[in-house]
Amino acid sequence: MTNQSALNKYCNDFKKLNRSSHKILGKAPHKPILLLSVLQLIRKGEITSNRIFITPELVLAFKSNWQALVTTLHTCNFALPFFHLKSEPFWQLTFLSKGASSIKSMSTLNSVKDNIAFAEIDQALFLLMVDEVANAYLEKMLLEQYFPTITDRYVVEAPKLQYALEFEIKNQMVNDTKEEYQTKIQTLENQLTEEEFEEERFIRGGIFKKEIPRLYNHQCCISEMKIETTINAQLVDACHIIPFSFSNDDTISNGICLSPNLHRAYDRGLLTITEDYIVRISPTVKETQSPYGIMQFAGKRIALPQEYKHYPSVQNLSWHRKEKFVM
Secondary structure (H helix, E strand, O other), X not given: OOOHHHHHHHHHHHHOOXXXXXXXXXXXXXXXHHHHHHHHHHHOOOOOOOEEOXXXXXXXXXXXXXHHHOXXXXXXXXXXXXXXXXXXXXXXXXXXXXXXXXOOOXXXXXXXXXXXXXXXXXXXXXXHHHOHHHHHHHHHHHHHHHOOOOHHHHHHHHHHHHHHHHHHHHHHHHHOOHHHHHHHHHHHHHHOOHHHHHHHHHHXXXXXXXXXXXXXXXXXXXXXXXXXXXXXXXXXEEEEOOOHHHHOOOOHHHEEEEOHHHHHHHHOOOEEEOOOOEEEEOOOOOOOOOOOOOHHHOOOEOOOOOOHHHOOOHHHHHHHHHHOOOO
């Protein structure tokens, strides 16, 4: 049953959001857009506690909601509301260091990721957001309060936009050549502001981290470890063969799926995968007898995706063997 008194309280808080004002553009729409995005992800089961972490899914929802609702020339910037919502009574920030709590403003995605562990909303508010009826009521109230003329468009357009944005990126990762993808990343970097490009890369990195495990059936391609849970917990990693910082390549052919310990060993060149998909272990590795060691995988052929087009690039594997593998 919905707690009506709590619902009334938070509706009142939502109607009185402290928003910066521009003499030409008017009041900033950032805070209501972020709150709508949080409501959406709670409804979808992607936010499961009152701790709101900075995730690619949240940034993507914010971006698609912005496109659906904002008609002014304000700049779409996720970091601003995530930080400045701390001025509202229901939103508290947990900083990664004491010094970070004295910062007056954070306007880039990297700054909030580097300084903020998570935001925490009141537990009473979270329980309302989890409630289907209260969630819908809060969403309707935010729309009518801040976007009264385009509420109907939001209902239709926001889910489509979020799906379209994610689908477009996935399609590029799966179907583009390395060179095509790198050209698109370079074009985006030239076209977008620094803040917008940070968000774009963060979203793309998040999709890569979900898409690679999916193609590998959520199991490590070397150890074949696969653990399924009843909660949304991923226990294998999407690993770039050539680091993204070096390659600007998030295509599927530049990824493999590894358990965290093997991911670390791969990144440090303690193991590599040959062009024939065979595991080789660095001769520098010395280990005690253990069922958890990596020497046991020497000579093993990795488990590959079902479709050949999703296999890791032979050229990328060769690069790792030559450039990273420790002989």
